[in-house]
Amino acid sequence: MAEQWQDVLDHAVAVAQKAGKVVREALQSDRKVSTKSSSIDLVTQTDQKVEQLIIQSVKETFPAHRFIGEESVAAGEPCDLTDEPTWIIDPIDGTTNFFPLAFLLIMGVVYSCLEDKMFVARRGKGAFCNGKQLRVSDQKDIHCSIVATEFGSNRDGGAVEKIFSSLRKVVCLPVHGVRGAGSAAINLCLVASGCVEAYYEIGVHVWDVAAGALMVTEAGGVLMDVEGGALDMMSRRILAANNRHIAEQIVGQIQAFTPQRDDAPPQQQ
Ligand SMILES: O=P([O-])([O-])O[C@@H]1[C@H](O)[C@H](O)[C@@H](O)[C@H](O)[C@H]1O
Ligand SMILES: [Mg+2]
Ligand SMILES: [Mg+2]
Numbered sequence: 001m002a003e004q005w006q007d008v009l010d011h012a013v014a015v016a017q018k019a020g021k022v023v024r025e026a027l028q029s030d031r032k033v034s035t036k037s038s039s040i041d042l043v044t045q046t047d048q049k050v051e052q053l054i055i056q057s058v059k060e061t062f063p064a065h066r067f068i069g070e071e072s073v074a075a076g077e078p079c080d081l082t083d084e085p086t087w088i089i090d091p092i093d094g095t096t097n098f099f100p101l102a103f104l105l106i107m108g109v110v111y112s113c114l115e116d117k118m119f120v121a122r123r124g125k126g127a128f129c130n131g132k133q134l135r136v137s138d139q140k141d142i143h144c145s146i147v148a149t150e151f152g153s154n155r156d157g158g159a160v161e162k163i164f165s166s167l168r169k170v171v172c173l174p175v176h177g178v179r180g181a182g183s184a185a186i187n188l189c190l191v192a193s194g195c196v197e198a199y200y201e202i203g204v205h206v207w208d209v210a211a212g213a214l215m216v217t218e219a220g221g222v223l224m225d226v227e228g229g230a231l232d233m234m235s236r237r238i239l240a241a242n243n244r245h246i247a248e249q250i251v252g253q254i255q256a257f258t259p260q261r262d263d264a265p266p267q268q269q
Helices: 001-026 045-061 070-074 157-171 184-193 206-218 242-253
Strands: 032-037 042-044 066-069 087-091 107-112 119-123 126-129 147-149 177-179 198-202 222-224 238-241
Touching: 001 045, 001 107, 001 119, 032 107, 042 045, 045 066, 045 070, 045 087, 045 157, 066 070, 066 147, 066 206, 087 206, 107 184, 107 206, 119 184, 126 177, 126 184, 126 206, 147 157, 147 184, 157 198, 184 206, 198 242, 206 222, 206 238, 222 242, 238 242
Parallel strands: 066 087, 147 177, 147 198
Antiparallel strands: 032 042, 107 119, 119 126, 198 238, 222 238
C-alpha cells in the first residue's frame, strides 16, 4: 500500500513539473482570457490545457483514479468526493496573477512554477518545500501576527460588505500586518512555511485548498471553519493558522456568510 501511494506522489510531482513548464511558456505568449461565474472569475486557455494534461497523464498510469478539476466542474462535471482515490486539481491557482498549481487527497502538491518551489505534503509524513521540512510559526501573540486573506471573486454587495467588515476587525485587533499572495494554495503554503501566522477566506473552492490544507496540518498548524467548527472541505470556507489560540482570535472577528457548497446538486447551481 505504502509503495502504491509513493508512486502516486511521484507522479503528482512529475506532472506538476510538466504543468509548470507549460505555464512558464504561456507567460511568453498571448493570454486569451475568458470569464466564468462573473467578470472577475477568469479562465485562460492555459488553465484548461494544464488540467487536461494532468488528467490525461494520470489516467494513463492510474486508470481507476477519479478527478475533481476546477475547469472540468466549470464545464459541468460533478464535484463528488467519494472514498475512491481522487485527484483534486486546480490547474492554475490565482489565474489573475497567472500563478501555479495541482493536488490530491491524502497528499498535496503545490508547485509555484515561477519560483521553482515544489511543496509536497503526505498525511503523517510531514510537509516539505524543495525537500526542506516545513514548520509553522511559533508565534502566540495575535498582535505580532501576520494574517493572509483574499477578496476572492464574489462581488455580491452583501458578501463584499462582510469581507471588508471582517478585514477591518482583523486589522484592528490589531494584527502586525495583512498579506495576500493572490493564490489560496500559496497562502496556505505561507502558513505552513511560518511566513504568515494565519490565512482565512470565504468563497474558495475545494480545489483551491485541498493540497495546501494538508500542507498546514503536516507542518503542525490547525484548520477550522471561519466560525470555529470543524473544517468542511466542500463548504467554501477556510481558516488555517499556526495554532488554535491565533485561529480562535481571528474567528471572533469574522462576519461569516455561506456560499453555495461545492457539492451542491447541479440543479441548484
Ligand atoms: O480561480 P483560481 O485562480 O484558481 O483560484 C482563486 C485564487 O485562489 C484566489 O486567490 C482566491 O481568492 C479565489 O477564491 C480562488 O478561487
Ligand atoms: Mg484556484
Ligand atoms: Mg484555478
